[in-house]
């Protein structure tokens with residue numbers, strides 16, 4: 001794929017090392033853009049200065065929400081190499097999302113090439129302090145100027161980059177989780193397994209409710225029986241119960257996380273029994289009561305591993321372990337971030353060098 005470059009004449013000031021980075025608030029000098037129309041397919045691939053997009057107010061994305069996104073990170077290793085973590089998994093998932101919401105797919109090798117191109121252009125923006133990285137946000141929006149419900153025939157694919165600090169500024173601290181039994185995020189047959197903005201709109205109300213009650217994240221139950229655990233806000237969820245690692249099976253309404261898959265594979269390689277299955281909130285509270293609920297943690301690109309210290313459903317609150325960080329959660333965090341930074345050798349193909 002041929003990529004055109006139009007580099008900025010006004011580079012921005014990069015964040016200074018003594019200023020702690022937050023998450024998703026500052027953006028680099030450039031972005032990647034390409035367009036789609038039925039005649040040319042994906043075309044005019046370009047790296048251009050980061051700037052506002054100009055769209056018709058009638059653009060379909062504003063009215064019917066035809067939008068997808070991805071989230072991944074680039075890291076700078078101590079030897080200066082720029083590393084991506086399992087980008088093939090994000091690209092495969094992006095195209096599954098595209099299929100689900102009627103957006104034309106992007107050839108996998110082109111997708112990887114354009115990610116590398118824009119990351120390489122702004123590689124000086126990759127922070128190097130522990131816990132920091134360059135967050136990569138590819139997304140696609142429907143751009144037909146049209147009111148009426150059908151798939152758009154034109155699209156814009158954009159990749160923006162954001163230097164980020166730790167997702168939770170407090171560090172690897174246990175979070176408090178609210179089990180939501182009124183609102184649901186997704187149902188089987190819906191969009192739950194697609195990475196689409198629409199899922200997040202559906203989640204806002206419960207998130208506000210949980211925040212108001214002093215909880216940082218919502219743990220979703222299944223949309224039909226509201227009994228079985230699905231996932232947390234933007235993370236998949238894991239439990240260690242009597243030595244066994246348990247995570248909800250991918251049932252169609254759960255987002256198939258790359259970090260989830262990686263944790264399953266690491267736990268298996270360390271000899272832990274791992275079960276991907278249905279697990280009810282009742283089973284969880286029982287395990288907590290009889291002392292077999294040893295650890296709970298969330299997994300996602302943004303936070304990597306997020307230990308859970310408290311769970312609440314209705315008026316029942318349980319503390320997990322001593323409310324601190326579990327041993328396996330810490331080991332997973334150290335191992336996954338070690339692999340991402342090129343300090344630990346991971347399984348074959350997990351780390352891709354941007355050249």
Ligand SMILES: *Cc1c(COP(=O)(O)O)cnc(C)c1O
Pocket residue numbers: 071195199231232233234235236255256257258259260299300301302
């Ligand atoms: C992105 C996302 C995850 C985590 O997926 P990763 O690939 O591990 O970052 C989990 N749940 C939802 C709803 C998500 O959007």
